[in-house]
Amino acid sequence: MGQKLTVMLSTEGTYPFYQGGVSTWCDILVRKLSNIDYVLYSVITDPYVLPKFKIPKHALLKSMPLWGTEEPCEHLDIPFSQVYLAKKRTTPKVIQEQFIPLFTTLVEELIGLDRNPQELAQVMHALYRYFQEYEYKESFKSELTWDVYKRIVMSAPSLPAPDLYGMIQSLGWIFRFFNLLNNPVPKAHVSHSSAAAFCGIPCVLAKLEHGTPILLTEHGVYLREQYLSLAKRGLSSFLNTFLVRLISSIVTLNYAYADQVSPVCQYNTRWETRLGVEADKIKVIYNGVDDKIFLPSPSPGNAHPTVVTVARIDPNKDILTLIRSAMLVKQRIPNVKYVIHGSVAVPDYYEECVKLRDQLGLEATVIFAGHTQDMAGAYRSGDVVVLSSISEAFPYAVVEAMMTARPVVATNVGGISEALGDTGYIVTPRDAEALAEQTALLLQDAELRRTLGKAARARAMSFLTLDKVLEQHMKSYIQLSVQSDMAMRESAASVHVVDRQRIYVQQGYTLKSQGYYPEAVTQFRAAVQMLPGAASTPALLAEISECLSHMGRPDAARMELERMRMLAELYGFKIVS
Template structure:
């Protein structure tokens, strides 16, 4: 029996390209000894996947919008839906749903959050929706009357400080609650470990699994979800009531994820500053940097004599601040007249793309700035340039920087998120939004080939040391196994994973590492496997392979010692066999 991990996503894998989706796809494809259940929260049910899942992964889709009935995405037989509707009478709604609904709305709107209470409340609501119909409960006239009454009271309470809503804001805010918490209508997925890719609504199934089945929860944060929502709301121009309501709802869900997570793994140290301020126990935090495959993203190749070229790999999105990049291109062109800026990335926001094209036309850069669209050959994209540029206003630990470093290219990027942690002193960091700073560093590199070469080599060396795909896979595999042990009390049958199965997982990971030439890491996995079950029949074989790792590492004395252990174990096995014969 293989270890099963539920990986929950929101607006990313497997339906959209981007850094988070790339990270998900790496885990799902490369950790072949894990059975993955992908729980994907998406905007609507009609979207087409951009990634093909491997055989050891299966998909559950949870659409927030685009459905008439709350259970459309489920496989629930019509007869059960019909009977649930019949059972959801006005009396049931009044006596059973309304008390829970009142508590939910209170918890979502108060300033002082109680994540443990919210978790227990969501679990109660989940049980209610297993028997009674979701839409009938939320859209009853009684529920609407209670909601209006609660919001009117909340606006009068000095401690809540909710702005006065109009009728539109009341309808919209209740609609958000109805849509976002439809996740409670789903069955609780069964897995040995839950892994949420954000401290967001996609973490709710993991929290329910933690409460119901004691399933351990690993939370990865690429960007800080609450911070991203603040930034998004500042640009949306919502009425004050809706702005306040939504950020308080999000704050409740973020706190829920942080509280119930057994391990919080941001992709950079930068994120930990937010997490600790938001109440995450520092003892829970284990940073796991993004990494890439050095065999795919190879070092610099000989380039044909081309115009000086700056490459950017980023979707066309306001957060990537392509407008600043275009303004920097004009400044660079004044000193490097034949420069080319090539932008590889799909259009995420059409209006913003139009704005970029208009600026390019206004600055007479149609021959200089080229929008090349999405590419599947990332290595060729990076190798086509002399310098990699990233002008983002917000990032976590972007693959574009790590991939550029691994391809032996110098990087100029804005000082956001964990970019400075990735680059160290192998590239240049500039102020976000400063086209002048960005242009100055690009000109410096474009006009100095020796500096480009030196920084490019240092960048690849740093990436090989800290940011390899192998390190990502190793750290996630270890986290899964450690959490699985936590969930089953160290190997009991409670979670369905035995000590023998965990030993096998470690051994399989060791053989994968050996096949890739990572003998130090493989030796660590073999030692862990042997500690888990030293008396196993397979122990002599594992010891022999551990000895082989030591030989490859040049540690010949340790290799000989392990071989002696192997011989003794094999002799003992022969003796035992004779005595039992």
């Protein structure tokens, strides 16, 4: 990879190893922002899973498996001799004097009633430094560690009394999750965490170790999702309380250390504000889709009125309510067809859905079509698109359907109402009758479908295009890198110079967003001249070129890049035209 602005994108259980909305978002971001060097730090559970997405040349993948390995260092590309010597150095005396005090503070912070993210971050950083010299497993598996852990847990305030299994299991979770502290964090100009989750830990470490600013994106609300998940797991009172406190500690840590928190909808900001995120740190960046792929098309002219759902088969998508609503619609429109495009995420739930469908006599009405590569074609094949979820953030399924000019009926969860506005119908989750009523209304009125579909496309083009998403992320990367750029620190730039460049960048983006392209060019050029060796320089040059193109001066845009090329090459930057 060239010497460009570098972003560490940290993910958890998603890109590039698993399909889904977050993975799609990551893939678009990494592929389209080709003038950024990405380091993909992927937290996964299974070390043997293969990537589902092709990694572009300007990205480097570093996977971090938490389970499935006997030795915590198996995933690290280090010689055996180094591991062996670390084990030899990790003596009982070292564990007692150096590890135990840090381990004690870590556990007390994780399970205490009060959250202190600064204290938690500092002890994690100290443990990160400790594991650079001493061995992870030797430290955790010591009898000294077990004895201390038992004492802490047994005396923890308001923590239910554990049994032996609970103590072993909970310590095992700490051992697995915090193997992240055993993994070197790469240097980057910006860290970008895709959730307020454990994948945010390497971002916090990078901030403490290298001064790297953090962008935190929230597609859902991680804490809320974990609460819902825990309610279904049937854990003991001790383990349930333990996990709630552990997850709360990690979420609070993410929020405290993020320099910018960017949820994908306004709906999520209510949780973030309640959990202590300062309002001026929150900048919503909506999901967007490629309007050149998700093109509108005339009515498909189906022989059977057709309802399309694009969603994985998962309890959160509430396919059971969708099936019940299909039965009600069929009573009014006997030849209706429901086609569900999506992979099976939870096999037991899929079997439950098939069983309900068959019990209701809908074998020929409700079709499970599986995953499709032609998403745009799937939406265009339907007369109406329906989403019956009980939990969402800002789902691509709604935005993609809008972009293809298909009318949407969806549940009022997450940011769906923000996306649809008045161009579709919103119903209460789990209300099969309301879902059926609005779906049938659209199926029986072709002119209403056409009008709403056209309005949906126009709304998506105004607010939810891929270009807008990419521009806002590039802007965020540049503004954050200005705050703490490696090149700035190396050149010992004064605080005054850094502040002035930040002002020029902000003014440039404000003017560009209002269509004042000549004035924006002036501001971006001033920012480049303040610190020509900053890692943000190539991206700012790209902004100048884009503004000149908007001004109808393509030759000037090319000349501008050529004029600046020598300056960029002087500092070792690679310019992407």
